[in-house]
Amino acid sequence: MLDQSKIDTLRTSVVPPQFHFIDGEATPGYSGEVIDVTSPIDGSVLTTLQEGSARDMDRAIASAKASFEDRRWAGKAPAERKKILHKIADLITRDALELTVLGVRDNGTEIGMALKAEAGSAAATFHYYAECTDKIYGEISPAADDVLALVHRQPVGVVGVIVPWNFPLMIGSWKLAPALAAGNSIVLKPAENASLTLLRIAALAIEAGLPEGVLNVVTGKGPIVGEAMGLSRDVDILAFTGSGGVGRQLLGYAARSNLKKCYLELGGKSPNVIFADAPDLSKAARVAAMGIFRNSGQVCIAGSRLLVEESIHDDFVAELCKQARKLKIGNPLSLETDVGAVNSERQLAQNLWHVDRALEQGAQCAMGGERILADTGGTYMASTVITGVQLDHDLAQQEVFGPVLAVSSFSDEADAVRQANGTVFGLAAGVWTSDLSRAHRMIGAIRAGLVHVNTYGGSDLTVPLGGHGQSGNGHDKSMHALDKYFDLKSAWIQL
Numbered sequence: 001m002l003d004q005s006k007i008d009t010l011r012t013s014v015v016p017p018q019f020h021f022i023d024g025e026a027t028p029g030y031s032g033e034v035i036d037v038t039s040p041i042d043g044s045v046l047t048t049l050q051e052g053s054a055r056d057m058d059r060a061i062a063s064a065k066a067s068f069e070d071r072r073w074a075g076k077a078p079a080e081r082k083k084i085l086h087k088i089a090d091l092i093t094r095d096a097l098e099l100t101v102l103g104v105r106d107n108g109t110e111i112g113m114a115l116k117a118e119a120g121s122a123a124a125t126f127h128y129y130a131e132c133t134d135k136i137y138g139e140i141s142p143a144a145d146d147v148l149a150l151v152h153r154q155p156v157g158v159v160g161v162i163v164p165w166n167f168p169l170m171i172g173s174w175k176l177a178p179a180l181a182a183g184n185s186i187v188l189k190p191a192e193n194a195s196l197t198l199l200r201i202a203a204l205a206i207e208a209g210l211p212e213g214v215l216n217v218v219t220g221k222g223p224i225v226g227e228a229m230g231l232s233r234d235v236d237i238l239a240f241t242g243s244g245g246v247g248r249q250l251l252g253y254a255a256r257s258n259l260k261k262c263y264l265e266l267g268g269k270s271p272n273v274i275f276a277d278a279p280d281l282s283k284a285a286r287v288a289a290m291g292i293f294r295n296s297g298q299v300c301i302a303g304s305r306l307l308v309e310e311s312i313h314d315d316f317v318a319e320l321c322k323q324a325r326k327l328k329i330g331n332p333l334s335l336e337t338d339v340g341a342v343n344s345e346r347q348l349a350q351n352l353w354h355v356d357r358a359l360e361q362g363a364q365c366a367m368g369g370e371r372i373l374a375d376t377g378g379t380y381m382a383s384t385v386i387t388g389v390q391l392d393h394d395l396a397q398q399e400v401f402g403p404v405l406a407v408s409s410f411s412d413e414a415d416a417v418r419q420a421n422g423t424v425f426g427l428a429a430g431v432w433t434s435d436l437s438r439a440h441r442m443i444g445a446i447r448a449g450l451v452h453v454n455t456y457g458g459s460d461l462t463v464p465l466g467g468h469g470q471s472g473n474g475h476d477k478s479m480h481a482l483d484k485y486f487d488l489k490s491a492w493i494q495l
C-alpha cells in the first residue's frame with residue numbers, strides 16, 4: 001500500500017544526483033557549467049545538473065567503447081549477465097518509492113501512475129530481458145552437404161540511447177535492458193528535464209555488478225551532447241524516443257558521420273474511434289478520458305483524437321466531459337491526485353497555443369482550455385475537450401503532447417477509417433464496437449503500430465510497441481526489441 005507519510009518524508013530526504021555517470025562513477029563535467037532542474041510541482045529549483053559538453057560526451061563514448069572492446073560485459077557468460085540484470089531489477093524494486101518520488105519531483109507525473117509505469121515497469125523490463133539473455137540462439141543454415149553455414153548474433157558495440165521526459169525510467173529501460181542483454185555497452189542521454197532517475201539507475205547497475213564503463217549517462221542539452229552523440233563515429237546505433245523533429249536531426253547526424261542505424265520511436269495523433277454499437281458507452285467515455293488525460297496527456301500513445309459516430313456524438317461528449325471533470329488535478333505527490341503537472345512552462349505554453357489555434361480555426365471548447373493552480377507556482381492545465389475539429393485543422397494534424405482532446409464526428413465505417421488514417425502518424429488507435437467483424441476490419445484498415453479494441457492503453461512487455469508512418473521505425477518491448485541490438489554475422493565453413 002502506498003503511504004502518504006512515506007512519500008512526504010522522501011520528498012525532503014532524497015538527495016538528487018548532480019553529476020554525469022561515466023566509467024562507473026559520478027563525474028563532474030569539464031566545463032563546470034550547470035543547468036537548473038525546475039520542479040513542475042511548484043516551480044522551485046530542486047537541484048542542478050551538469051550542462052554537458054561535446055567533450056563530456058566523447059569521454060563517455062570512449063569509456064563505453066573501451067568496455068566493449070575488452071569484452072568485460074560482452075564476453076561474460078549469458079547466465080552471468082542474466083544474474084546481474086535480475087539484480088538491477090531487484091535493486092530498482094528495493095528503491096522503487098525513492099526513485100518514483102525523485103522522478104515525480106522532476107517531471108510531474110501523478111505518483112500512483114509513476115510508481116507502476118516508471119519504477120514498476122523498469123524492474124519488470126530488466127527481469128524480462130534478463131530471462132532472454134540465455135535463451136537466444138544462433139542458427140545453422142540448411143546449406144549444401146559439404147558446408148557448415150552458421151548465423152551468429154553479435155552485439156552491435158556502443159549503443160547511443162536518447163530518451164524524452166515523459167516516462168524516463170520506463171522508456172529508458174525498454175532500451176537499456178535489451179541492449180545490455182545482448183552484450184552491448186551504452187551511452188545514455190536523458191532529457192534535460194527528467195534526468196535524475198536514470199542517473200540513479202546507472203549507479204544501481206554498478207551496485208548490481210555491471211562492470212564499469214558499460215553504462216554511462218551524460219546530462220545536458222540535446223543540441224549539444226545529443227548532437228555530439230549523433231555525430232560520433234564510435235557510436236554504432238542510436239535508439240531514440242522523442243519528437244519527429246529531433247528524429248530527423250538524428251538521421252542527418254548519421255548521414256554526416258558513420259551511417260549508424262537510427263531506431264526512432266516518435267510521436268502520434270492517435271484516433272480513438274467510438275461506434276454507436278460500442279458495448280458500454282459509459283465505460284468507453286471513462287476510458288477515453290483516461291486515455292488522453294492521464295499524465296496530463298504526456299503519453300506517446302495518448303488517444304488525442306476522439307472520432308465519434310454522428311448519431312451518439314453529443315451524448316457521448318457530454319458523458320466524457322462528466323467523467324473528465326471527476327479527475328482531480330494537482331500536486332502529483334499527493335495520493336488524492338488523479339492527474340499531475342504539465343512538465344514545463346514551455347510545454348504548457350505550447351498546449352495553450354494549440355487551444356487558441358483550434359478556436360481560431362473554427363473549433364469549440366467544450367471544457368477546460370486554461371492554466372489552473374497558477375498560485376502554486378507549478379505548471380497545471382485543465383483537462384480540455386475541443387469539439388468540431390476538422391481533419392485539416394492543426395489540432396487534428398499536430399501532436400500537442402498535453403491534456404487536449406480533439407473531437408470530430410464520422411458518418412460511417414469508411415469515413416471513420418478515412419479520418420483515422422488522415423495524419424502522417426501511425427502510433428496507436430482505439431476502436432469501440434460490439435461487432436467482431438467490424439473490429440477485425442478496423443484493425444486491418446487503421447495504420448497504427450497498436451490498435452486497442454474496446455479498451456484504450458492496455459499492454460504489457462510481451463507486446464511490441466512501435467510506430468507506422470512518421471511515428472517511427474523499430475520496436476521497443478518484447479523479444480522483437482532485441483533485434484536492434486544484435487548484428488547478424490554469417491560463417492561459411494567448407495567441410
Ligand code: NAD
Binds near residue numbers: 221230427
Ligand atoms: P524531444 O524530441 O524534444 O526530445 C527527446 C530527446 O532528444 C531529449 O533527450 C532531448 O534532449 C534530445 N534532443 C533534443 N534535441 C536534440 C538534438 N539536436 N540532437 C540529439 N538529441 C536531441 O521530445 P520530448 O519533448 O522530450 O518528448 C516528447 C516527444 O516524445 C513526443 O513527440 C512524444 O510523442 C514522443 N514520445 C514517443 C514515444 C514512443 O514510444 N513512440 C514515447 C514517449 C514519447
